[in-house]
Amino acid sequence: MLRYLLEKEIKQFVRNSFLPKMVVMLPLMAMLIFPLIANFEIKNINLCVVDHDRSIQSQKLIQKIQSSGYFRITDVAESYQRAMLQVESNNSDMLLEIPVAFGKDIEQGTSTNVLIAANAVNGVKGGLGSSYLTAILQNFSVDIATKIQLPKAMPQGAGFSIIPRFWFNPTLNYKMFMIPALMIMVLAIVSGFLPAMNIVGEKESGTIEQMNVTPVGRFQFILAKLIPYWLVGFIALSIAVLVSRWVYGFKPQGSIVTVYLFASMFMLAFSGFGLVISNYAKTMQQAIFMILFFLLTFIFLSGFYTPINNMPQWGQVLSNFSPFKFIIQSVRLVYLKGCGFADMLPQFFALCGFAVFFNGWAVLSYRKKS
Amino acid sequence: MTSIGTDKTTQQIGKVIWAENLCKKFGAFTAVDHISFEIEKGEIFGFLGANGAGKTTAMRMLTGLSKPTSGKGVVAGFDINTQSEQIKKNIGYMSQKFALYEDLKVWENIRLYAGIYGVPKKEIAPRTDDLLHRLGFEKEKDTLVKSLPLGWKQKLAFSVAIFHEPKIVFLDEPTGGVDPAARRNFWEMIYQAADRGITVFVTTHYMDEAEYCNRVSIMVDGRIDALDTPKNLKDQFNASTMDEVFHHLARKSTRNAD
Numbered sequence: 001m002l003r004y005l006l007e008k009e010i011k012q013f014v015r016n017s018f019l020p021k022m023v024v025m026l027p028l029m030a031m032l033i034f035p036l037i038a039n040f041e042i043k044n045i046n047l048c049v050v051d052h053d054r055s056i057q058s059q060k061l062i063q064k065i066q067s068s069g070y071f072r073i074t075d076v077a078e079s080y081q082r083a084m085l086q087v088e089s090n091n092s093d094m095l096l097e098i099p100v101a102f103g104k105d106i107e108q109g110t111s112t113n114v115l116i117a118a119n120a121v122n123g124v125k126g127g128l129g130s131s132y133l134t135a136i137l138q139n140f141s142v143d144i145a146t147k148i149q150l151p152k153a154m155p156q157g158a159g160f161s162i163i164p165r166f167w168f169n170p171t172l173n174y175k176m177f178m179i180p181a182l183m184i185m186v187l188a189i190v191s192g193f194l195p196a197m198n199i200v201g202e203k204e205s206g207t208i209e210q211m212n213v214t215p216v217g218r219f220q221f222i223l224a225k226l227i228p229y230w231l232v233g234f235i236a237l238s239i240a241v242l243v244s245r246w247v248y249g250f251k252p253q254g255s256i257v258t259v260y261l262f263a264s265m266f267m268l269a270f271s272g273f274g275l276v277i278s279n280y281a282k283t284m285q286q287a288i289f290m291i292l293f294f295l296l297t298f299i300f301l302s303g304f305y306t307p308i309n310n311m312p313q314w315g316q317v318l319s320n321f322s323p324f325k326f327i328i329q330s331v332r333l334v335y336l337k338g339c340g341f342a343d344m345l346p347q348f349f350a351l352c353g354f355a356v357f358f359n360g361w362a363v364l365s366y367r368k369k370s
Numbered sequence: 371m372t373s374i375g376t377d378k379t380t381q382q383i384g385k386v387i388w389a390e391n392l393c394k395k396f397g398a399f400t401a402v403d404h405i406s407f408e409i410e411k412g413e414i415f416g417f418l419g420a421n422g423a424g425k426t427t428a429m430r431m432l433t434g435l436s437k438p439t440s441g442k443g444v445v446a447g448f449d450i451n452t453q454s455e456q457i458k459k460n461i462g463y464m465s466q467k468f469a470l471y472e473d474l475k476v477w478e479n480i481r482l483y484a485g486i487y488g489v490p491k492k493e494i495a496p497r498t499d500d501l502l503h504r505l506g507f508e509k510e511k512d513t514l515v516k517s518l519p520l521g522w523k524q525k526l527a528f529s530v531a532i533f534h535e536p537k538i539v540f541l542d543e544p545t546g547g548v549d550p551a552a553r554r555n556f557w558e559m560i561y562q563a564a565d566r567g568i569t570v571f572v573t574t575h576y577m578d579e580a581e582y583c584n585r586v587s588i589m590v591d592g593r594i595d596a597l598d599t600p601k602n603l604k605d606q607f608n609a610s611t612m613d614e615v616f617h618h619l620a621r622k623s624t625r626n627a628d
């Protein structure tokens with residue numbers, strides 16, 4: 001009986017004018033566009049410099065800032081007020097004020113002050129921008145101190161230098177952080193929500209009632225809905241994996257088999273969640289709204305965009321209710337750190353737990369009879 | 371034959387459908403109010419009533435789609451309270467809402483339901499061709515169901531509902547929205563099915579169709595107010611047509627039609 005139902009589902013899927021295209025487009029969009037635009041790396045910060053000194057040293061400093069690649073010097077203003085106008089009119093994000101006698105002070109080893117002001121409307125840009133600029137300034141002062149060999153007048157902060165080393169993602173490439181999460185988002189939509197919407201669609205058209213008066217068991221009916229979308233989920237995931245490899249050269253440090261293994265468990269869990277929704281939603285409108293609600297909740301709780309450790313304590317507790325947390329963690333660990341199955345047993349068991357919970361709920365909440 | 375543990379068991383042999391005090395309540399509202407009736411094998415049983423009288427609810431209980439609040443019933447030898455899955459193997463059902471898959475072809479719909487009802491794989495293809503030949507649908511075998519006219523869709527839906535030769539076929543307003551010629555045509559198919567021994571349980575709004583039935587019951591406000599052959603009913607209410615009988619009874623309704 002199952003094979004007749006599967007035949008039906010697959011024919012309907014392939015004949016749909018929209019779904020097969022979507023399954024290809026979604027991972028392509030997610031992989032080709034999202035990682036490039038959803039990026040926390042700050043580049044091209046517009047900087048307005050107020051140079052009261054106009055000495056060789058101040059020129060050197062400006063050059064150094066320019067050559068860092070993070071800043072674009074938009075203007076060299078004569079006064080702080082002028083520069084502030086630039087910031088206010090959004091032409092500049094930050095301003096740097098170099099005091100009179102900056103060069104002289106440096107060469108003599110006297111301490112000097114520069115002023116950094118940042119537009120913090122975009123907090124991330126403001127914060128990161130000032131810390132980049134501070135780092136450059138510090139670096140500059142160390143250079144000077146070494147060059148002019150004035151050990152007794154070591155500028156502040158030059159007593160020791162910090163060399164950060166970022167493990168597993170040495171260049172702090174935000175794309176590498178985002179890609180595994182985006183893969184999971186694609187997987188969730190394709191394998192969790194499409195079958196749920198399909199079932200609600202049959203409710204709306206009344207064909208599910210016809211099925212309910214046949215000997216088709218609930219289990220077979222659901223399995224026939226899920227199997228095609230699991231396959232489609234693997235196709236979408238594979239597209240995402242291949243694109244990230246070919247376009248970004250992003251290969252998993254660990255085994256790709258582990259990625260697929262975890263993805264399978266996630267699909268099982270998440271399609272169960274979709275079924276729960278399909279049991280409660282009477283119309284497509286209700287289903288879509290519930291899906292949006294939970295998708296957003298799960299994603300924001302999962303550490304998709306922001307580290308879970310940054311969340312308040314209660315948020316960290318809540319994050320455990322998002323299956324996305326565990327699958328995104330695992331895929332990131334395999335991709336970036338090269339973890340194997342044995343290293344991620346807690347995540348795997350968490351996903352198993354979600355699978356049992358959601359599918360159990362789906363079975364219990366299903367009524368073939370009213 | 372499964373016993374349902376009452377002394378009625380012996381009497382109901384030969385009855386394909388048997389219901390006693392069937393009742394369905396939705397909260398405070400009693401949709402079906404203690405109805406009892408029996409239907410013989412091969413009978414065409416018309417189930418009449420105004421909109422909202424409780425016909426569809428009663429039918430849903432008999433087909434295992436809805437659980438009775440109270441009362442007993444046996445369909446095709448199985449208890450509607452406990453054996454609805456066995457009932458489903460032995461009945462066909464054509465709902466008010468057209469329920470074939472619009473995005474499947476004619477032969478694919480037949481194949482799907484034949485497969486679901488366990489028609490042997492080898493028989494499906496020849497019997498499909500045979501059916502399409504009888505319906506004169508040979509050319510439409512590969513047509514998507516959504517592009518068929520409504521009258522054809524209904525004939526196809528009926529044929530699909532009886533493709534597995536069920537003991538009983540339930541038809542919920544099968545001829546809604548089609549022209550008189552197509553309706554007559556459809557009733558010819560119903561007669562053919564009844565001749566093959568399939569019991570037909572049909573709800574309808576068309577009183578001329580009620581005349582075609584062997585027996586009819588008329589539901590008013592959840593109760594069966596009349597049940598007999600069309601001729602006896604007309605005599606009983608001193609009416610010349612079933613339409614008059616119906617109006618006579620429906621006037622008593624206190625329930626608003628939906």
